[in-house]
Amino acid sequence: MTHEPTNGRYLVARCGDGFFLIEHHRIRRIVGQADVTPVPVPLPGLIGLSRFGGEPIAVFSPAVLSETGDTDCRGTVLVVEYDEDGRKRRIGLAVSEVVEFFSEGELESWRTRQPNGPEVKLQPFDFRTLEQPVEPLGDSDEDKER
Amino acid sequence: MEKRSRTWLGPVLLATAVIVGGLLLEFFGDTERAVAFGHAFLVFGFILAVFDFLLVYRPARRTEADLAELRNRCLSHQGALTHLLESFRHGDLVTALDSRQDLPSAVGDAAESAIMALGALVQQIQEVSVEVAAAANGIRGTAEDLASGSSEQAASVVEITATMEELARTAAQIASNASSQADMADQSEAAGRNGAEAIESAVIGIESARERMNVIAIRAETLDSRSREIYRILDLINEIAQETHILSLNAAIEASTAGEYGERFAVVAREVRRLAERSRESVENVRNLLHEFTTAIRSVVVATEEGGKTVNTVLDQARASAAAIEELSAALGGTAHAAREISLATQEQRAASQEVLTTVREESDVITQIAAGLEEFTGAASRLNQLALSIQLLSQSFRLESTHSLKHLVFGIARSLEPLFGNLEAMERVLTNIFTEFPYVEMGYVVDSEGLMIVYAINRDLVEDGAGEGVATVGQSYADRPWFQSVGRENRSAVTPVYTSLLTGDRCFTVVVSIEERRGERRATLGVDVNVANWVRI
DSSP, rough: OOOOTTTTEEEEEEEETTEEEEEEEEEEHHHHHHHHOOOOOOOOEEEEEEEEEEEEEEEOOOHHHHHHHOOOOOEEEEEEEEEETTEEEEEEEEEEEEEEEEEHHHHHHHHHHHHGGGGEEEEEEGGGGEEEEEETOOSSSSHHHH | OOOOOOOTTTHHHHHHHHHHHHHHHHEEEEEEEEHHHHHHHHHHHHHHHHHHIIIIIIHHHHHHHHHHHHHHHHHHHHHHHHHHHHHHHTBBBBHHHGGOOOOSSHHHHHHHHHHHHHHHHHHHHHHHHHHHHHHHHHHHHHHHHHHHHHHHHHHHHHHHHHHHHHHHHHHHHHHHHHHHHHHHHHHHHHHHHHHHHHHHHHHHHHHHHHHHHHHHHHHHHHHHHHHHHHHOOOOHHHHHHHHHHHHHEEEEEEEEHGGHHHHHHHHHHHHHHHHHHHHHHHHHHHHHHHHHHHHHHHHHHHHHHHHHHHHHHHHHHHHHHHHHHHHHHHHHHHHHHHHHHHHHHHHHHHHHHHHHHHHHHHHHHHHHHHHHHHHHHHHHHHHHHHHHHHHHHTTTTTTTTTOOOOOHHHHHHHHHHGGGOOOOOHHHHHHHHHHOOOEEEEEEEEETTTTTTTEEOOTTSSOOTTTTTTTTTTOOOOOOOHHHHHHHHHHSEEEEEEEEEEESSSSEEEEEEEEEEEEEEEEEEEEEEHHHHHHHHO
């Protein structure tokens, strides 16, 4: 997995009670009122499938992936790209609200302006949480036992 | 020495003188004529002597015998008459009646008639005195009851007087109160009419307020409906702002990929995002204001609904109050009328109470006089009872062949004791048995000629057990008692005056007769104590 430069700008998005920082250069599109179709795959944080640019993308919950909550945020999907095993991979992150792009210097100022500023936790989204094996359909332990 | 009659002596002396003269002439006469006179004198003297014997001496002797016999008979009659009169003196009519047989028939018959008449009279007196005593006793009891009742009645009249006075005062107070109540009822009636008019005005005002509140409610409903439309519009604006925000963000993303040429576009996108943000903030402010507005409207609606309910309740209550005031006004009118009637009636009652009070006071005086008279009447009845008892006791001093004659009854007991003399147990049995026939007797006893008690018996139906202890004992001397001395002196019977019994504490008297072993010889004395109350009752 490789990391690209962020130029010091982040997108602040809210999922449940948590605010996540997503690097500016990974964001490809923000889709409001996106249609997400649930899929029966036991992958942690996977909400369902959506479409972007004629291709299906998997939509995940950043809160579940970062283990800060079990909230499945719906409404807006952030289409992001990251490198995995040397190739670009595109997924969707479902969030409740998209706040703004901020530079690192602006983040603290923004947080202090919030009604409960000191309690607002800004958590950078770690794309490594997406590096987990996807169990093929029908090969789960429970299926094997059956 | 009885002096005999000498009436025959004169003719004998005359005949003797004639015969002596004849003999003298016979022997000493010197003439034939003298001798013849002497013979004649002798014959005449002889004849005279014969006549004297036949016509004077013999009748004189018979007359003397007759006189002696007559005198003896007179003495006998005198003795019988004396015995009769003695019996009379002691009131023993039975013995007196027995004594009449020794009297001449005419005297005896007359004495018998007199004794029978006296006995009947005494018996009648005894019976009448008993009845008088009983009647006097009853009168006394009735008079006492009446006196007691009169006293209670007088006390009741006093209470009635006080009550009537209180009633009169209360009636005056009631009349005054009723008059005041009538005035107050009039005022209340007027106040009620004013209140009813005020309530009618209030009802009209409340109905008007209710209509206005209905209008307010309708308008509030309309405002609430409009506010919901505004909410929908705000949601739409918010949605548009959100979309605009997202579009501007995407524009910023695209601008970042455009490099140098995209920076201006990024600035525009940033301004668009700011506008979108301001729009969202404005929408939020409007939403908050609208929320406050709708909340206020809903409060107005709720308050209007509650006010409407309250107004309806108040309206119902006001109408009920109006009806109640109307009824109250009518009732107050009736109350005023009734109060005036009460006042008038109470004034009449007061006047009537005064009249009753006057009458009761007069009645109280009369009752007091009656009570005083009844007390005197009670005293008179008591005295009459005492007099009747005294008469009864006086009449009991006569012995009659009657069940009412105590002396005769006690004589009968004495006669039954005479053959038992010396057998004390038998005598005690006889004395004990008399209580069955004569339950009014407290005690019977026998004392000897020396006045010492030899036997007695106590009636335990009248005397409580132990009460006679020490009062009567064998060997006790009664020699100093007047009745003993009287009976001993006269050898007769006696009735004592009334005294208080040591056995019962009641009034009693004693009937005493002598017990004779042989007729005329006193051996002992029988005493019977009679309880007056029980005797009179029987």
